[in-house]
Amino acid sequence: MLLIAFIFSFFQLQGEVNQADYYLNQIARDNNVVENAWALNELIFSTCKSLNELSGKLQSSPLADVYSNIQCNEDDALELSGLKAEKLRELSLKLKKDELYILYLIDATELNPNPDSYTTILSNLQGRYAQLGKAIVNKEQITPELLPYDDHFLIHFALLRGTHRGDYYTADYLKKALTVWEKSEELLENKDLKYGAFLASTFVVSYLQDRHDLIHKFHDNFIELDIFPNIYSKLRVLKTLDYGLYTLGYYDRALLVQRRQTIPLAQILNRPDEIHNIKVKQGAYLSSLGKYQESKKVYEDLYNNSQYSHKKYIILNNLGLNYLALGEHNKYLNFLLKALNEDIPQSKYKSLLNIYRNLFLYYTSIKDVNTALNYIEKAKEVASSHSDTTELALIDSYLGSFYWTTYQDHEKALTFFNKSSQILTPKTNYIKYVDLLLEKTNIYTEIDSLHTALELLNTIKELALSKSNTPIYINVLINEAAAYLKLGNFQQVAQIFEEIQIYSLNDVEFDLLSKYYTIKSDYYYQTGSTQKAIDELEPVVEQIVERAKNNTDSQSGYWSVKDEYLDAFSLLTKMMMESGLKKKAISLLDQLKTINDASLYNNPLVKGAKLSEAQLAEEKRLNKSLQELRKNYLNAPSSDRFKIKTQIDQISAKREEILNTANLNKEYILSPLWAIQRQIAKNELVLHFTEVANQMYVSYLSFEEIDVRIISLTKEEQELLTQTADELASGKTDLAHLYAVYQILDLDNLPPGYENISVIPDNHLYRIPIELLPTEKPDSPTSYGSAKYMIEDFHFQYYTSLKEYENNKRTGRRNTAKHFSAFAISKFTIPGMQHLPSLPYATIEVNNIEQTLTSLPSKNIYTGHKATKEAFKKELSDSKIVHVATHSEVSERDPLFSTIYLNSESEDDSLESSQALYAYELFDTPFNSEFVMLNSCSSGSGNYLQGTGIIGITRALRHAGAKSLALNLWSVNDKVAAEFATDFYRHINLGNTKSEAMRLAKLNQLKTNNANPHYWGAYMLIGNPSPVTEKPSKPILLFSILALTVLTIGYTSKNSIALS
Structure with a gap:
């Protein structure tokens, strides 16, 4: 299935001399004389080099008199076209072929369009050829009577390749011709030049008629026809094939055409x-x-x-x-x-605008607003200097979108949109103008200026009717229904739905379609038909999930969470909960978390590294078909859905087959919640948090009970969460704010009787682990030592989803060649890494850990220049535990580019190539590690770690095979990091579970060092908590406890620690 559908007969183009020999031989045999004489003439005059190489051969041929005494140098190159036409005329006289005369007229009129120049020549033609010649000279439309569809393909091609084809052919003629040609291919038995002219003509018209399917159908036949002359017209035909294949998604075949045909031919033609x-x-x-x-x-x-x-x-x-x-x-x-x-040439100023736009988008993405706005102002200057009012209007529309999406500043957004709409007009920029009005409508709807929104929608509706633009008209109807539903005008909503049913929705974009069905379901819900609403919306959400898994941003690896999708999720969750369907609601909420699992594995960057071009192209085409089928599924009546679902399953199976070849199909189906409950210990509570818009859904799962609570977050509470996370990461921890978070989450009212809490966080709660929240009102914002924290009452474990929780309940052991491998870099002296500050305790840290892990006999330590990227990737597959103490960046914006800085085997390598290990590279690294700890310091970017950054690197490591991961959520002093890690591994060495070892190390830090949660709460263990060492026998255990007692003598208690 994945084999390329055609194999090239020639890896290199047939040489000119060989082609010329073929043409002369065919003319001598009286085979297709017109086609071969034309091809020979075209080939001779294709380049000066070709003319000079072939001139000697022609002197011993029957055509010597036509081509005597012709030479060329590069200065004469511009004269070749005129000479080519003249020699074609001489050929037509010598060979007595009227069709060659017609071909001469086509070439000659391109150079000299004056009809009076051809009176004598036309007098030499008889019958239909005379009429055809006259039409060509006078630039008249050609009829099937003058030039039949099914004959004279070389004349067709000569006319089609010229600059005046619009004078000769009507669109109707070409459409009918293509219909005939589509059925004629099999009738042409001889794969000769006549057949080549037929194919070339078919391709040109297929391109003009957007019939790229015919290009795909016949392209390999043309490529295998090596006798078609190596001329510029052939290059243009090949470029048509390239474009047609690309348009249909056959990127791999288009690339082969380029590599093996168009580029070599362009080189031949200089x-x-x-x-x-x-x-x-x-x-x-x-x-x-x-x-x-x-x-x-x-x-x-x-x-x-x-x-x-x-x-x-x-x-x-x-x-x-x-x-x-x-x-x-x-x-x-x-x-x-x-x-x-x-x-950049003045005529190409739009390229300059494009560069400024890219800079604007880049600086917007890194939240450097001032620099972003500076570049958009420069773009305005360029557009103004060229008096390009359309570009100025578009820039204002970008700014409108920027202020709305970035700041929710509707006043500034509408100001820029209004400026833009004063320049754009429906007459000159209909689509852009309508898009602008729709953006304004969305803002007015969001801020509840519904009557203003309806007025704008009415304006758009009139424009759509004037242009008979059905898709825009349907868009307006859907948005009108949303506005009237907000107003509570159910009668008007029902009337709009009745009108929408008149139209086919197959051409409506998926996002808008999702919005329509969400509004429709909300209407059913608000009018008392909750079950009908659920039945309407469930298949929509199912298709949203499947679509989202395969639509990712190429850099971040995350799906685009559009408002339409979130609205559908929120409404369905609310209705399920109100209907007592809590288990279904929790499963739905968990899907929001796991969408990114599939989308990360399907990310283009990851797939591109593991699949061939042919596999990637095939997977893209299959995915495109799936998206279309999913849209059709939503619009289909119940009686047709089974058939469409079967098609979806069949194509999905083909796609999965491709992904499986590279171990990219990592989707796991979540078991029913009752099955998951059976795995929950009787003293364990699972807390599952999901943030959707301004709603925090908190699900409580235990062995026997399930509950869901909804916390509506005000704007002030959302800002408090962000502020508290930033304070915690910077060391300026405010206990009053942490306690406020404890109260917002209603953690004082947890179900009683549980010691162990398994947490599945979301968004802010990846940055604020709940274990470090105070359980009582603190004496002051900085009374860290006297505060009582959740970690002192509970044992915590963390997972990224219920699916991961379920998978990690299995505690299988892995066999590895080594037990422990550590990597540490204290001095970053290699060129490209010199800007990174030194970490003097990193090397001390790994050496202390090696001495601590007495229960693990096989240990490898890589420090300094030995701590290379290559060694790290090797040890991931050979070691049970891998520990890293170096600089790293866990990227929030681009999780696939979360980076671990290691040394390189070659001193010539640059920082961003061999010294930076990106998360996406881990997808190609076979893991056998049970546990990976990234005890690293930020490289100083100044950005605090966000939830998606943590999830991103966790997913990458988990996909590669790591069962669990520990990492610091914010940068900590390397001395503190070293002490914490050593203490953590001391508890690991005693056979404790990873989660318990983490808890004990935190409690020890809390009680004996600085009690600020910034220092002891920086670490999070995600994934399987099982121990990685065996419990020691009692005498060894007693000795370890005594040793620990000795080591801790001299530390002050947490209550006496100085506040910081």
């Missing part, structure tokens, strides 16, 4: 600009497949090639985008700034 343009497309195709490294290499080669210096600004922009996709943000920014310094 067309450097064509080579450049093809390679630019090649880089884009590779990037679309997720082959970012390969795409980067294409653009680097172009960048370093001086032939293309006049277009370097394009290469710099595209190369920068590849660096961004690979997580090399500094290089991305550097190349964009280089592109700005290039001499």
Whole structure:
């Protein structure tokens, strides 16, 4: 199934001399004389080199008199077209072929369009050829009577490749011709030049008629036809094939056409600009497949090639985008700034605007608002200098979207949208104008200015009717229904739904379709038909989940959580809970967490590293088919849904087969909640948190009970959560704020009788582990030593989802060659890492841990230059425990680019290549480790770690095979980190579970060192808590306890510690 559907007969193009021999031989045999004479003439005059190489051979041929005394140098290249036409005329006289005369007229009129120049020539033609010649000279429309659909394919091709084809052919003629040609291919038995002209004509018309399916159907036949002359027209036909295959998603085949046909032919024809343009497309195709490294290499080669210096600004922009996709943000920014310094022609100012837009988006993404706005102002200056009012209007619309999505500032957003709408008009920019009005409508609806929203929608509706634009009209109806539902006007909503049913919804975008069914379900719910509403919305949410798993951002690895999707989830959860369907509601809430599992594994960056081009292209096509089928499923009546579901299952199976070849299909089905409950210990409570918009859903699961509570978070409470997390990470911990979080989460009212709490956090609660929340009102914001914390009353474990909780209840042991491997770097002296501050205690830390782990005999320690990326990846598959003490960055914005800084085997490697181990590289690393601890310090980016960053690196390590992970949620002093890690492993050495060892180390830090939760609460253990060492015998245990007692003598109690 994954084999390429065609194999090239020739890995290199047939040489000109061989082609010329073939044409001369065929003419001598009187086979297709017209086609072979035309091909020979075209080949001779394709380049100066070709003319000079073939001129000697022609002198001994029957056509010597036509081609005598012709030579060429590069200065004469521009004269070749005229000479080619003249020699074609001489050929037509010598060979007495009227069809060659017609071909001559087509070429000649391209150079000299004056009809009076051809009076004598036309007099030599008879019958239909005379009429056809006259039509060509006078640029008249051609009828089937003059030029039948099913004959004279070379004349068709000559007309179609010219600049005046619009004068000769009507759209109706071409449509009918293509219908005939589609059925004629099998009738042409001989795969000769006549057949080649037929295929070339078919491809050109297929391109013009958007019938790319025919290009796909016949493309391999043309490629295998090596006798078609190596001329510029052939190159144009091959580029048509390339485009058609790309449009249909056959990226792999388009790339093969480029590599084996178009680029070699452009080289033969000495067309450097064509080579450049093809390679630019090649880089884009590779990037679309997720082959970012390969795409980067294409653009680097172009960048370093001086032939293309006049277009370097394009290469710099595209190369920068590849660096961004690979997580090399500094290089991305550097190349964009280089592109700005290039001499961009005034006529290409929109390329400059594009660079400014990319810089605006980049700085917006890293929350550097001032720099982002500075670049958008520069874009405005460029647009103003060219009096491009449309671009100015679009820039204002970007700013409107920016202020709304970033700050929810409706006043500023509407100000910019209004400025934009004063420039754009429905007459000149209909689609952009309508999109702008729809954005304004959405804002007015969100801020409950519903009557204003309805007025705008009415304006859009009138525009849609004037243009007979049904999709826009349906969009308006759906948004009107949303506004009237908010107003409580159920009668009007019902009338709108009746009108919508008149139309087919198959062309409606999936996001809007989801919104429609959510509104419809909400209408049923508000009018008392809750079960009907659930039945309507459940299949919608199911399709949203399946679609979301396969639609990810290429950098972050996270699905795009659109408002339409969140609204559907929130409504369905609320209705299920009100209907007593709590188990279904919890399973639904957990799906929100696990969507990103599948989407991370299906991320283009990850897939691109593990699948071939053919596999990637096939997977993309299958995924596209699935998205369309899922949309059709929502619109289909109940009687048709089973059939569509069967199609979805069949295509899904094919797609999974591809992913399975690279171990990328990692989806696990969540067991029923009753089955999960059976795995919960009787003294254990599972707390499952899910944030959806401003709602916090808290699910309580125990061996016997299930409950769900909804906490509505005010804007002030959401801000408090963010502020508290930032304070905790910076060391400026405010206990009053932590206690307020405890109260918001209603943790004082936990079900009684439980000692162990398994927490499945979300969003803010990855940054504020609940174990460090005070259980009583603190004496003061900084009375850390006297406060009582949840960790003192409960034993905590952490998981990313119920699915992970279920999987980690299984406690199988793994056999590894080594028990413990540690990596530590104290001094970062290698070029590219010198900006990283030293970590003097990192090496001390791993040496102390090695001495502490007396129960593990096989241990490897890698420090300094030995702590390489290559050694680390090897030990992940060979060691039960892997410990890392170095700098790292767990990226919130791009979790796949969370980085561990290690040394490189080669001193020549740069920081962003071999010295930075990115999370996405772990997907290619076979893990056998039971436990990985990242005890690392931030590289000083200043950004606090967010929930998605933690989940991202956890998923990457878990996918690779690690059963559990411990990491610090914020940067801590390396001395404190070393002491904590040593203490943690001391408890591991005693056979404690990983979670209990973590708890004991935290309690020890709390009681004997600085009691600020910033210091002892920085670490989170995620995943399987099982012990990794055996419990020692009692005498050894007693000795260890005595040793620990000695070690702790001299520490002050937590109550006497100085406040910080």
